[in-house]
Amino acid sequence: MVHNRREFLLSSASFAVGAGLLQERVFGQPQKKTRLILLGTKGGPRVGESGRSNPSTLILINEVPYLVDCGYGATKQLLLAGVAVNRVRYIFITHHHSDHNLEYGPLFYNAWSVGQPIKIDGYGPPGLKKMADDFFSYQKFDIETRIVDEGRTDPRPLLASHEFDKPGVILENDDVKVSSCRVRHPPIEQAYAYRFDAPDRSIVISGDTAYSPELAQFAKGADVLVHEVMYLPAIDALVRRLPEAKRLREHLLASHTLPADVGKIATQAGVKTLVLSHFVPGDDRSITDEQWAADVRKGFKGQIIVGRDLLEI
Numbered sequence: 001m002v003h004n005r006r007e008f009l010l011s012s013a014s015f016a017v018g019a020g021l022l023q024e025r026v027f028g029q030p031q032k033k034t035r036l037i038l039l040g041t042k043g044g045p046r047v048g049e050s051g052r053s054n055p056s057t058l059i060l061i062n063e064v065p066y067l068v069d070c071g072y073g074a075t076k077q078l079l080l081a082g083v084a085v086n087r088v089r090y091i092f093i094t095h096h097h098s099d100h101n102l103e104y105g106p107l108f109y110n111a112w113s114v115g116q117p118i119k120i121d122g123y124g125p126p127g128l129k130k131m132a133d134d135f136f137s138y139q140k141f142d143i144e145t146r147i148v149d150e151g152r153t154d155p156r157p158l159l160a161s162h163e164f165d166k167p168g169v170i171l172e173n174d175d176v177k178v179s180s181c182r183v184r185h186p187p188i189e190q191a192y193a194y195r196f197d198a199p200d201r202s203i204v205i206s207g208d209t210a211y212s213p214e215l216a217q218f219a220k221g222a223d224v225l226v227h228e229v230m231y232l233p234a235i236d237a238l239v240r241r242l243p244e245a246k247r248l249r250e251h252l253l254a255s256h257t258l259p260a261d262v263g264k265i266a267t268q269a270g271v272k273t274l275v276l277s278h279f280v281p282g283d284d285r286s287i288t289d290e291q292w293a294a295d296v297r298k299g300f301k302g303q304i305i306v307g308r309d310l311l312e313i
C-alpha cells in the first residue's frame with residue numbers, strides 16, 4: 001500500500017527503467033559503484049513478443065561491464081541499457097543451454113564491428129572454446145574479407161575463452177572477485193552460479209537451477225541474490241492444453257525452482273534483496289508480479305523484486 005508521496009516515488013522508481021538513475025535524480029543519492037541491470041529476464045530459448053528478452057544480466061563495476069549470460073538479444077538490450085557493446089570486457093556463461101549462450105560469438109562480433117580495439121575474456125564450462133572457434137568458422141568468410149578489404153584487425157585472438165569444470169574463484173582483479181558454484185540443472189552437469197564480491201556490494205546470479213542448498217551456502221551474506229523461478233500453475237495449464245508437454249513438465253520440475261523454494265534459499269543465504277529473473281514461463285503476460293512473488297514471500301522476509309528487462313537494482 002502506498003502511504004505517502006515519498007513511498008509512491010520509491011515504489012514507482014523501483015519498477016522504472018534505469019531506476020538507479022531515477023532515484024539519483026529524485027533523491028540526490030550517489031550512484032552505486034557496482035550496478036546491477038537485468039537485460040533479459042525470460043527463461044527459455046523461444047523468442048516472442050513477451051516483453052521479456054532472453055537471459056542476460058549486466059553488472060557494472062566502476063563502469064566496467066561484466067555480462068552474465070548472453071541469450072538472443074543481449075547486444076540490443078545492452079544498447080538499450082546505455083552500454084556500448086564494445087565496452088564489454090568480461091562474459092560469464094552459466095551453462096550451455098542456448099538461452100544463455102546464443103550471442104556469445106555474435107556479441108563479441110558486434111563489439112569488434114564497432115572498429116575500436118577490444119578484448120573480451122569469456123568464462124564458462126567446457127565447450128566455450130569450441131563454441132568460439134565454431135562461430136569464427138561460421139563467419140570465416142566475412143571476417144577474412146573484412147580483414148583484407150577494410151583493413152580490420154583479426155578478431156579471433158581478441159576473444160579469450162577460459163573454461164573451468166569445477167567451482168572456485170574464476171577471476172580476481174582490483175575491483176572484484178568472481179567465484180562460481182555448481183548448481184543442479186539436470187541433465188546438464190556443468191551448470192554454475194556466479195558470485196561477484198565488490199567492495200561496496202556482493203551479487204549472486206543463480207543461473208538455471210533446481211532447489212540447490214549449496215547455492216544458499218554460496219550466497220551467504222550477499223547483498224543481492226538474483227534467482228531463477230518457475231510458476232507451476234502456468235506449466236500445468238500448458239500441459240492441459242498440450243498433453244505432449246507432460247515430458248516438458250517433468251524436465252522443468254527437475255531443473256528449475258518453484259517460488260516457495262526460491263524464498264527458502266534466500267532465507268538460508270541471509271541475503272538482503274532477492275531479485276526474481278529467468279521466469280519460466282517468461283511469455284505468459286497473465287501472470288502478475290504478485291503471483292510470482294506470493295509464495296516466495298511465505299519463505300523470505302527481505303526485499304523481493306520481481307525482475308523486468310532493463311530494471312536496475
Ligand SMILES: [Zn+2]
Nearest residue numbers: 043044099208
Ligand atoms: Zn535458461
Ligand SMILES: [Zn+2]
Nearest residue numbers: 095097185208
Ligand atoms: Zn538451462
